[in-house]
Amino acid sequence: MKFIFGIALCSITVNSxxxxxxPYQNPALTIEKRVADLLGRMTVEEKAGQLNxxxxxxxxGPAVNNVGxxxxxxxxxxGAVGSLLNVVGVxxxxxxxxxxxxSRLHIPLIFGYDVIHGYKTIFPIPLAEACSWDLEAIEKNSxxxxxxxxxxxxxxxxxxxxxxxNDPRWGRVMEGAGEDPYYAGLVSAARVKGFQGNLNDxxxxxxxxxxxxxxxxxxxGREYNQVDVSRVMLWNKYLPxxxxxxxAGAATVMNAFSVVDGVPASANKYLVTDVxxxxxxxxxxxxxxxxxxxxxINHGYAEDEKDAALKSLQAGxxxxxxxxxxxxxxxxxxxxxxITTQQLDEAAGKILYQKFRLGLFDDPFKFCNEAxxxxxxxxxxxxxxxxxxxxxxxxxxxxNNNILxxxxxxxxxxxxFYANSKPDLFDFWIGxxxxxDAVTVYEGLKSKISNISFCNGYNxxxxxxxxxxxxxxxxxxxxxxxxxxxxxxxxxxxxxxxxAYPQISDGQIALLKALQKxxxxxxxxxxxxxxxxxxxxxxxxxxxxxxxxxxxxxxxxVASMLVGDYNPSAKTVMTFPYxxxxxxxxxNHFNTGRPTTTDGLGNWYSRYRDIPNEPxxxxxxxxxxxxxxxxxxxxxxxxxxxxATLKVTIxxxxxxxxxxxxxxxxxxxxxxxxxxRPVKELKAFKKIMIKAGETKEVSFSLTKDDLSFYDADxxxxxxxxxxxxFVGPNSRDTKKADFILN
Ligand code: GLC
Numbered sequence: 001m002k003f004i005f006g007i008a009l010c011s012i013t014v015n016s017x018x019x020x021x022x023p024y025q026n027p028a029l030t031i032e033k034r035v036a037d038l039l040g041r042m043t044v045e046e047k048a049g050q051l052n053x054x055x056x057x058x059x060x061g062p063a064v065n066n067v068g069x070x071x072x073x074x075x076x077x078x079g080a081v082g083s084l085l086n087v088v089g090v091x092x093x094x095x096x097x098x099x100x101x102x103s104r105l106h107i108p109l110i111f112g113y114d115v116i117h118g119y120k121t122i123f124p125i126p127l128a129e130a131c132s133w134d135l136e137a138i139e140k141n142s143x144x145x146x147x148x149x150x151x152x153x154x155x156x157x158x159x160x161x162x163x164x165x166n167d168p169r170w171g172r173v174m175e176g177a178g179e180d181p182y183y184a185g186l187v188s189a190a191r192v193k194g195f196q197g198n199l200n201d202x203x204x205x206x207x208x209x210x211x212x213x214x215x216x217x218x219x220x221g222r223e224y225n226q227v228d229v230s231r232v233m234l235w236n237k238y239l240p241x242x243x244x245x246x247x248a249g250a251a252t253v254m255n256a257f258s259v260v261d262g263v264p265a266s267a268n269k270y271l272v273t274d275v276x277x278x279x280x281x282x283x284x285x286x287x288x289x290x291x292x293x294x295x296x297i298n299h300g301y302a303e304d305e306k307d308a309a310l311k312s313l314q315a316g317x318x319x320x321x322x323x324x325x326x327x328x329x330x331x332x333x334x335x336x337x338x339i340t341t342q343q344l345d346e347a348a349g350k351i352l353y354q355k356f357r358l359g360l361f362d363d364p365f366k367f368c369n370e371a372x373x374x375x376x377x378x379x380x381x382x383x384x385x386x387x388x389x390x391x392x393x394x395x396x397x398x399x400n401n402n403i404l405x406x407x408x409x410x411x412x413x414x415x416x417f418y419a420n421s422k423p424d425l426f427d428f429w430i431g432x433x434x435x436x437d438a439v440t441v442y443e444g445l446k447s448k449i450s451n452i453s454f455c456n457g458y459n460x461x462x463x464x465x466x467x468x469x470x471x472x473x474x475x476x477x478x479x480x481x482x483x484x485x486x487x488x489x490x491x492x493x494x495x496x497x498x499x500a501y502p503q504i505s506d507g508q509i510a511l512l513k514a515l516q517k518x519x520x521x522x523x524x525x526x527x528x529x530x531x532x533x534x535x536x537x538x539x540x541x542x543x544x545x546x547x548x549x550x551x552x553x554x555x556x557x558v559a560s561m562l563v564g565d566y567n568p569s570a571k572t573v574m575t576f577p578y579x580x581x582x583x584x585x586x587x588n589h590f591n592t593g594r595p596t597t598t599d600g601l602g603n604w605y606s607r608y609r610d611i612p613n614e615p616x617x618x619x620x621x622x623x624x625x626x627x628x629x630x631x632x633x634x635x636x637x638x639x640x641x642x643x644a645t646l647k648v649t650i651x652x653x654x655x656x657x658x659x660x661x662x663x664x665x666x667x668x669x670x671x672x673x674x675x676x677r678p679v680k681e682l683k684a685f686k687k688i689m690i691k692a693g694e695t696k697e698v699s700f701s702l703t704k705d706d707l708s709f710y711d712a713d714x715x716x717x718x719x720x721x722x723x724x725x726f727v728g729p730n731s732r733d734t735k736k737a738d739f740i741l742n
Contacts, residue, residue: 024361025106031356035349041105044331044341047348049075050082052327053112053287053319056096057086060114060495061290065324079103080327082351083319085112085158088432093153094368101364108364110355112287115157115195115205115431116175117141119148121382121552122426122433124393125493125529126161126191128548130177131570131622132392133663133687135190141389142194144382145431146204151376152432153367155358156206158254160191162241163211166584168577169221171497174427174529174549176216178573179586179619180682181237185244192248199251199357202366206354209245211256211289213271214238218258221583223498227258232675234260235710237588243280251284251354255317257292264299266292267308272316279714285350287319288312294323305329310338318347378437383553390550390557396568396623397534397576398544403521405564405625406481412449413475414442415457415515416485418527424460425554427529428494437552441485441525444555448563457484457511464507469514476518483523483562484515486537490549493529501580503533512540525558531576535616546572564625569661569687571622571730575615581608587619587731588678620665620682620730626656626692630664632735633727639740642718646702646739650727654690663687664698667726667734670707673719677709680731700727707741 023029024038039047054072055061067075075081076099087093093111100109117123123141132138142160149157161175164184177187188209197204214234218225229238246253253276255266265271266288276282293312294305302308309329312320320326333339359366376382396404406412418424419441426435442454457472458464476482486508492499504512504526515522524541526532529549538544545568547558560566577585594605596613607613629652636647652664666684670677683706690696702725708718720741728734 027362031353034356034361035352038105038352039345039349042348044334044344046079046105046107047344048327048330049080050107050348050351051319051330052081052324053083053085053321054081054324055086055322056084057088060086061322064291064294064322067324073099076100076109077102079105079107081109083110083112085321087111088113088152088154090153090368090370090373094365097364097368107352108355108360110155110351110358110360111153112156112158113149113154113431114159114429115145115149115154116159116161116429118145118386118433118551119152119154119431120378120433121148121386122430122438123386124390124548124550125174125427127174127176127178127529127574128393128550129389130183130187130573131395132389133571133685134392135186137389137392138187139190139194140385142191143197143204144385146195146197147376148378148382149431150203150205150367151369151373154205155360155367156208156252157195158208158210159195160188160207160245161210162188162245163214163216164238164241165216166575166586167221168502168530168532168574169498169500169583170216170218171223171492171494171499171530173216173574174493175429177241179575180573180588181240182682183573183685184241188241188245189248192245192250196249196251200359206251206358207245208252208254208287209242209250210254212242212253212265212276213256214260215256215258221498223496224257227260229260231712232710235712235714239275246276246280246282251357253282253284253286255286255288255292257289257295259299264292264296264301266317267296267301267311267315269315275714277316285318285347285354286316288317288321288323291322293317293320294325306333309333313339313343313347318350386551387553387556390553391560391566393548393550393570394557394561394568395546395570395572397546397617397621398538398541399623399625400542402625403481404523404543404562406449406483406562408449408563410480411451411478412445413479413482414445414452414454414485415472415475415482415511417456417458417460418487418489419485420454420456421460424489424491424527425549427490427549428497433552439553439555441555441558444557444559445483445562447556448559448565453479458505458507460489462488462505462507464511469511472511473514473518476515476520479520481521481523482515482518483525484512485525485527486512487527487532490527490529493549502530503580504537509536509540512537516540523562531572531574533577533580535578538616567625567658567660568622569624569663571620571663572617573619575619576617578614578616579611581611582615585615588681590676591679618730618732621732622730624660624662626654626658626660628662628690628729629653629655630728630735633725633737635725635737635739637739639742641742642704647699648702648725648727649697649699650735651695651697652690653695654692657692659689659691661687661689662729665728665730666700667731668702668706669724669726670709671722671724673709673721674717675709675711680726682731
């Protein structure tokens with residue numbers, strides 16, 4: 001007996017569901033034909049029911065228009081619900097699906113869930129994963145997450161998040177792929193392909209491109225806050241990742257909570273119909289974010305719920321997550337001729353299409369196999385892939401005197417509350433992951449280093465005390481090297497976790513100062529799901545490692561990197577500001593009329609008087625245990641036509657003693673255009689293995705697509721003029737060559 005919504009449901013074993021009374025039940029017909037036949041048999045209320053998505057499990061938003069549990073079951077049984085979110089596990093999904101297919105036309109539910117970076121085996125947060133610059137691995141990671149989720153009865157994940165953001169005050173930067181639109185697009189497309197695969201093998205789930213659009217621009221990094229974006233910036237900086245994910249075949253798109261041009265995204269016809277459907281040809285369905293249809297009232301856009309239901313459908317949005325207003329008001333609005341049958345059929349039809357595509361009409365229990373659920377969950381293979389992903393995510397920011405990698409035979413003093421706290425290893429979006437399964441840094445290091453001590457050094461609230469610091473000094477003095485895990489808890493990552501002070505706490509700085517005084521080499525490992533302000537910590541330590549929040553294999557991956565079993569290759573995909581006052585700061589900025597000079601001379605130019613203008617660490621930055629030397633960059637020509645391809649080559653030498661993987665990055669600059677262009681734009685990269693002492697020639701091809709940009713109407717434009725190419729290990733330290741585009 002299963003209890004769903006608190007109701008005891010007999011989870012009968014329905015093995016097959018082959019009824020072929022009507023054409024829509026005939027798998028031999030095309031999906032389009034089956035959808036058309038079914039729509040022709042549905043009542044208006046049943047069509048409106050397909051647009052209704054209710055929460056069926058843990059809340060991931062505020063309760064609105066609460067429906068009683070008995071009422072929920074009755075709605076499912078009567079076909080008044082098209083989807084549930086947050087119901088997971090074969091037993092629960094089977095039990096509630098059994099109720100759904102009792103409805104008059106036996107329409108199955110689609111189950112959605114936030115599988116953001118793993119389902120049971122938890123991978124690095126997406127922002128960290130993106131620092132690997134390994135698109136194949138990123139796709140593989142998403143396919144593992146999909147395999148576990150689909151085995152647990154989930155049909156649809158609310159991922160990838162494609163919001164470009166430059167603001168580490170925003171807790172959700174962890175969910176994306178960093179600040180560059182081109183790279184975030186490639187990563188988002190890889191995630192879509194990983195989640196969806198070919199969708200008819202029970203091992204994949206529908207993807208959902210979110211939050212459409214430009215939600216990463218929430219003002220001041222404050223969750224749910226306003227967004228104000230020009231059309232030029234919308235097209236050139238914020239839309240590309242969503243477009244790349246749609247082009248990769250994403251089945252669904254989720255509205256953002258915020259507004260664009262003063263219109264809430266879920267009621268924004270320009271975004272949902274003009275851009276997504278008409279310009280990009282998106283054929284899937286659009287789901288609101290949690291209760292965002294109803295929140296159009298709070299925004300001051302809709303008069304009341306009925307008005308919000310009307311405006312959302314008219315804009316082209318379809319499924320109503322948790323507002324419960326579409327199912328309630330659309331039949332009335334149709335009677336009043338405020339919406340058309342065609343509009344309702346299009347919305348319901350797009351949702352039904354995906355259910356047919358998943359095979360749910362032919363077998364509603366296709367994803368409900370208990371044996372498979374047990375077999376694929378949290379396997380050693382999945383964890384091994386998660387560990388590799390985690391190793392590839394760790395960014396080495398500083399390594400003075402090469403104190404890293406650690407000598408395994410030396411005595412290590414490991415200090416830091418977070419190095420031994422499982423609950424703080426996980427963030428807000430961990431699916432069905434259990435932090436008790438996660439490996440701490442202490443556990444990981446103990447498996448590599450026999451002579452190791454541990455103490456907290458600070459409290460779980462990041463404060464410290466004389467007692468804690470004295471204990472840390474004692475341990476440090478007795479050791480050869482200190483590894484101190486600083487940062488903030490993974491619990492401070494994700495939705496509704498905006499921070500005004502994304503920085504290392506005073507208590508941890510006090511600890512670092514005390515440890516520096518011991519004269520022992522100090523390695524600082526930062527655990528955080530966003531770039532923190534590390535400016536006060538950096539001069540106090542000999543080595544600095546951005547360890548992020550890496551999921552189940554966190555400690556094993558960190559240990560493997562610290563002892564050199566893995567040579568770090570990650571490069572940050574989000575700028576590390578020098579100070580909070582610099583935020584937002586990013587590499588692909590504009591030159592301004594009074595460009596910042598780096599020599600600090602002169603007056604009357606764009607700068608702060610109290611801090612440097614440069615960030616602490618720029619986009620694309622990350623060190624290795626080896627070193628690389630870049631030759632001058634060579635171009636196949638110094639002038640090219642718009643139809644030509646420009647070949648760019650550079651030699652990279654591994655000048656160190658260790659083999660290593662280097663991500664060679666190529667940026668361009670368009671000096672004069674009808675809309676101004678950034679001082680640098682990433683347009684290509686190659687991650688290559690270079691053996692110690694080896695030199696590799698790296699070549700790129702630039703075409704007109706790489707030199708184009710968008711005007712305010714979203715038209716792709718390419719214009720003649722002077723360009724530069726920059727190639728290097730990050731967005732700052734590059735070799736430059738110029739060319740003219742005719
Ligand atoms: C949340 C999030 C969204 C998530 C949805 C369902 O409010 O904004 O990203 O997918 O609700 O949990």
